[in-house]
Structures are given as structure tokens and as C-alpha cells.
Amino acid sequence: MSLLSLTWRNIRGNAFRSWVVFLCALVVAGFALSTTLIMRGAENSLRLALARLGADIVVVPEGSESKVETALLMGTPATVWMPQENMQKISAVPGVAVASPQLYLSTLHDASCCTVPDMFLVAYDPATDFTIQPWLKRRFGNDLKLGEAVGGTHIFVPPGEQNIKLYGYFVSLKGNLEPTGTGLDQSLFFTFDTARDMARISHTRAERALQIMPDSISAVLVKVVPGTKPQDVALGILHAVPGVTPIESPNMFQAYRKQMAGLLKTTLALLTITWALSVVLLGLVFSMAANERRREIGVLRALGARREYVFKSLLAEAVLLALAGGAAGIALGAFTIFLFRNLLISSLGIPFLFPSAAPLLVLVGGGLVVALVSVTTAALVPAYRISHQDPALAMRE
């Protein structure tokens, strides 16, 4: 009979003890994976959103920073305006390589003229855009025509329809962008011409007309000249253009980052407490188990089992239970997060993107390691003690 076989028989032989260890490993690994998954998913989402914007600086009307950030991150529509002439002023600031204006619009709520209520609409200028156009070129080889749009990953044409109706205007969905886990996934992108055409048509076909402030834009995305510091350019914009706030890319979504940092602190504290409690509980379980099995272990030693064999056998039990419990906890944690990801986004108010296979595997491995280390740490001292005890003493009641 091999060591593993004996270990397996011992696991089966004491169902209560085995279940306690299994459940502790499940809780530790599941909780560790879930919290890491949420934090990594949120971080990943922010990173992808920034990459999608592709701008070094986003210039928005003064005081509207959080509105725009919320719109971009959570898909809550925002309509903000600043004079169109700001665009020329920003372009003239030293260090600015490209500046591209955008219009932020919204569909109507509960109106039959809009297929989707409260959808964030982003209109861009094809002449200067560096956010959507490169993707379109790569994907389709050409730009969007009048009446065409690309959507975030969650945008689709309603079943039975051929187009998406916005303000009574039919928009043809040309494709979908890759997911970011942010509001951009629920946003629709089209050109300035389409936006203006939609506004024109809406006067006759929509329940309420689409209002685009004349000679106004919502934001300007800026790329700086390579080698130039974005903060220097942002300072230049601040001085040259009154009534705007330039947000440097690394400082984007600061409110969310703070919220996430707070959440991270809380979850880390909870994780540490759960881990410590589990290790203490496991330590107690293993100590009790070792005590309960003193005589059995004494007999094994008397029959010729080496200290090393007994120690290995006890640790193997812990490792097997940790792996099984850890794997179950990880599967349960990942499945729960996947199932309730939308609820998570709305309740925690943070963006979230479920990781792809490779990073998920790393997290799974991490979760297993946490379970393994916790259970093994708890089992180490009782296993060492009992395996090194005098066999005659171990066999005495």
C-alpha cells in the first residue's frame, strides 16, 4: 500500500475532519480568488478603457470631469459642452501632436423613437480622430459612412430589426469593439456628420429632438508630441484655454481609482482576517486530529514506519484536502463572480472585465497556492510534533 493510498484511506476514514479542512481551504481559496478577480478585473477594465481612448490628455469643460469620467467608465450618458473654438486653441498649444473633438450625447429615456434608452453616444471627427478610426481601418479597411456606427461589445441590433433606431433615425451597426468592461462597452460611436444628420431628422421623427449645441463640442482628446511630457502640455492647455480642465491619462478616473483603493484595503483586511481565522481553525483541527490519532500513529511507528513517513502521510492528507478544497473554492468563486458580474458593477460602482484565460489561470494558480500554504502551514506543527513523539508515549491513553 502506497503512502498516497494510505493517506486517501485516512481522508475517507474521518469524514468530519476531512470536511472541515476541505471547507476551510474552499473558503480561503474562493475568497482570495474572488477578491483578486474583482480588483484585477476592475484594474484591467480601467487600463483597457484608457487604451481605447488612446489619448495622453482629455480636455473637458471645467467642472464636468467626474460627469465625463462616469460616462466613459460606467456608460451613464453625459451631455457637456464647450466652445468649438477651444479645439483650435488646444491644437495651437506647444507639444500637442493631434487634437480630436468629440460630442457626448444620449438617447431618450422610455421613448419609442429610441431602441435603447439612456445609451451613451459618442460622435467623433473623422478628420482628426485617433480612437475609432485606426480600429476601423484595421477591421474594415475604411471609415464609417453617414448613418453607420460601431458599438461597444454589448451593443447589438434588436432581434427582428436591421438597424438601431435613435431619435427616429436608423443607424446601421457596422461592428463591435473588443470588451473593456467599462461604459464604453455600452456606447455607440459614429461620425459628426451622422450626429448632425440624426439631430436634423429628430425634429420630425423623434418624440423629442436631439439637441446639439451650435458651435460646441463636448471634449477634446489630445496626443502629445513624442518625447514631450503630458503634464507640461496639460499645463500649457490650462493657461491657453480658459474654462477647460485637461486630464492627463494617468490621472483619468481618479475618483474610481480612489474608490477601488478603498475597496482594495477593505477586501485585503477581510482577506487577512479570513486567512488568519482559517489557519487558526485548521491548526486546531489538525492538533485535535493529531491528538485523536496519537495511538494510531504510535502503532504505525511501532510497526516500523519512519518519522519521515508519518510526517509525510499527515502532510499529504493536508495537501490533498487543500488542493481539493482550493479547487472547489476557486471554481465556486470564479463561477459566482462570472454569474453576478453585472450586479457587481452596479452595486460596487466600479468597472469590471472578467479576465481572459491566461490571467485567469494565473489567478487560479495563486488561489491554489494560498489554500495550499494555509493548510500546510496549519498542519506543519501538529504533524511534526506527533511524528517525533516517543511511540510508547503516543500509544498511552
Place this chain on the structure above:
Amino acid sequence: MITLHEVSKTYRLGKGSVVNAVCNVSLEVPRGEFLVITGRSGSGKTTLLNLAAGLTQPTQGQVLLGGAEIWRLADREQSALRNRTIGFVFQFPSLMPSLTALENVRLPATFEASGRGNGSAARAAELLELVGLPEKAGSYPRQLSAGQQQRVVVARSLINRPELLLADEPTSDLDEKTEIEIMSLFRDIHLTMGVTIVMVTHTSQLICYGTRAIEMAAGTIRT
């Protein structure tokens, strides 16, 4: 076979109090002997048996098993020596509850990496037949009576063809009929296999099974 030279064992019970379980005992057990050690509870006979088996370290004195001073050996050699040379029968139920009777009998053969475990299933089945329990090979200890469990323990003690069998009150929990059966088994093992046996008992009627008897009192050998 076993030599104990001026061996003592003292247990510390805390707060400075000590118990002298075995005091300055010297004993020689030659090969082929069936030694019965009697004495009252607490006289030190189980401690003496544990000292002889190398299951507890003497506070002073020497223990030689087959010529080797057991406490000079490393754990690996000491365990191997016990595994190869000694078969144990304990007073308490000592079968592994998660293993079947056959697996319990095989167990000592699997501790050594010498490959002796390979043919142990057939030998274990033979031994179960020897102790009269061939049909109980697949039964778990909880499915066996106390007498049957003790027979399985006897079978287990013989799996590695030991030269020495140490039995600590092997019949204390058994009824009279089963006691006779187990003791007859020991006598057969001694006579047919030539195994040296050292048995501890508080029942003086069992002296007749041995070739020599000694009595212990207060940690010393009286006769």
C-alpha cells in the same frame, strides 16, 4: 535476542515529580525463548516491553536488539530494525480503522522500500488463514469482534517473518474461550515458527504457556 543492561526509565510528570517506571533492570532473552512477564498494574512491565522494543528511550542503561544497540541507531535504521525483527501485539485495538483486515496485515510490509511489500498480499492471505479468518480479508475492523481483531493483529505481527514477537496483555479484553484460542496461537507460532516471544500479562494462569516467567514489582524484576 534482547539484552537490557542496567536499564532505567523515569517519567517526569511536571512540577518536579517523577515516576521511576523501571529501575536498573538487566535482562537477557535468548533466541527461541517464550518469556512471560507478570506483575500488577503499574509494576513497569509494559514500560520494560517498550524499552526492549526501542519504543521509548531509557533514561539510563543499554538496550541491545539482535546485537545492535538500538538507541545508537538513526531513526531510519531503528524503524527498519523494528519492522524487520519485531512483531507487535498490543493490548488495545491497534488495527487501522480505514483499512481492511488484509490491508492491515500487509501494512508493516509496505513501510520498507526493499520491495518486500510486493508479495505481501499472498502472505497476508496465508496468515489470515493461519489465524482462522480467511473469509474476513475484506472486512473493516469495526465489522470484526474483539477476538477476531486480535487474531488479525497476530497475523499482522507475522507479516515480515519476525524473529521476535512482543505481546502486551494480548488477551486482557477477551473472554476466556478467545483467550485460550489466542494463547494457543502464540504457542503454535513459538513452536512451529521458532519465534522468540516476550509476553506481558497480569494473569498468572498464562505463565504455563511460556518457557520462562519473571515477575515485576515497583519497576524491578522480582524473580
